[in-house]
Amino acid sequence: MKVGFIGTGIMGASMARNLLKAGHEVFVYNRTREKAERLAHDGAAVCGSVAGCASGRDVVITIVGFPEDVREVYFGEGGILSSASPGTVLVDMTTTLPSLACEIAQKAKERGLSALDAPVTGGDTGAREGTLSIMVGGDKDAFARCLPLFEAMGKNIRFMGDSGCGQQTKACNQIMIAGALSGV
Numbered sequence: 001m002k003v004g005f006i007g008t009g010i011m012g013a014s015m016a017r018n019l020l021k022a023g024h025e026v027f028v029y030n031r032t033r034e035k036a037e038r039l040a041h042d043g044a045a046v047c048g049s050v051a052g053c054a055s056g057r058d059v060v061i062t063i064v065g066f067p068e069d070v071r072e073v074y075f076g077e078g079g080i081l082s083s084a085s086p087g088t089v090l091v092d093m094t095t096t097l098p099s100l101a102c103e104i105a106q107k108a109k110e111r112g113l114s115a116l117d118a119p120v121t122g123g124d125t126g127a128r129e130g131t132l133s134i135m136v137g138g139d140k141d142a143f144a145r146c147l148p149l150f151e152a153m154g155k156n157i158r159f160m161g162d163s164g165c166g167q168q169t170k171a172c173n174q175i176m177i178a179g180a181l182s183g184v
Contacts, residue, residue: 001148004060016039016044051082061149098165116142135158136150137164
């Protein structure tokens, strides 16, 4: 598949490398260009903008810092929603808000796109080793289409239901872990 990958920090760089190792054609973008350029020697094509990374791809994956970063890359000028070609599947792997995942899915649908929220657990080691846990919400057909990509990045991959359900599951897991650590 032709994959646009936006966010090549500690997690994203390793995830993109695993996609390259699995034989996918990967186009990368990062606000700090040097981080994206580190993937060029692995075979990734470095893009100069979000729009350039999203246009003409089968799937666009994002893993950026915070909900406001997600909002900017999807809804901002030259963002993913205005640049992706009809039929593209958008996959946000950032840990963010279920409501934002639902908003992205609705706007994507209006433009002839599909959207999945697919936050991950497993940290930088899991990203590097391709053993992430991935909790996915959204369209089941889009999930099936992206499963080979998820399998290149993770080992415990679960479809959780409608848009926002991946984010909701991740949030519940974080609450349970925090409670266990605090003795609650």
